Amino acid sequence: MASHSDDDRLDELIAEATVDAYGENEQLSGFHVMIEDNLALPFETDVLGAPVTVTRITLLVGTGIAAVCERGRHRQAIGVLDLPLPDPPPAGAEWIEAFRRWAG
Numbered sequence: 001m002a003s004h005s006d007d008d009r010l011d012e013l014i015a016e017a018t019v020d021a022y023g024e025n026e027q028l029s030g031f032h033v034m035i036e037d038n039l040a041l042p043f044e045t046d047v048l049g050a051p052v053t054v055t056r057i058t059l060l061v062g063t064g065i066a067a068v069c070e071r072g073r074h075r076q077a078i079g080v081l082d083l084p085l086p087d088p089p090p091a092g093a094e095w096i097e098a099f100r101r102w103a104g
Contacts, residue, residue, distance in 0.1 A: 013098035031099045032059040035080065038092035045069075045086045047078060054083070065099065 017030040036057040043054050052069040058077060060066050066077040080096050081103060 007101075009094070010098045010101045013095060014102045017095070017098065018102070027102070028064060029059065031095070031102065032057065032065050035065060035092070035095045035099065038095050040091040043086065043090040045084055047076075047084065052076075 013034070017034045018027045019030075021027040021030045039057060041054060041056060045052060045054060047069055050071060052071045054067045055070050056068045057080065058066050058068055060077060063077065063079055065080045067080050067083045069076050069078055069083075081100055083096075085093055085096070
C-alpha cells in the first residue's frame with residue numbers, strides 16, 4: 001500500500017503533467033509527453049508469460065497511452081495501465097503510477 005508521502009508525490013506528478021491542460025484529452029496528452037520523456041526505454045518485461053522489449057510509448061486513438069512491445073519481428077501496442085512492469089521497474093515508472101492514479 002502506498003504511503004501518504006507516495007500519494008503526495010503522485011499528486012505532484014499529476015499536477016505537473018496536467019498543468020495548463022484543459023479537458024481530459026489535453027490532460028491525457030500531458031501524461032503521454034511526461035511518460036514518453038521520463039520512462040527509461042527500452043526495457044524488458046513479460047507479457048502473458050512471453051519476454052518482450054518495450055521500445056516506445058505512443059498515444060493511440062481509442063486506446064490511450066500505449067507501450068509498443070516487440071518480440072522478434074512481432075510488435076504489439078499494450079495500454080500502459082495493462083503493462084506488467086519488471087521488478088525493479090525502469091526509471092520513470094512513477095509517471096505510469098501517477099497516470100494510473102489520475103485515470104482511476
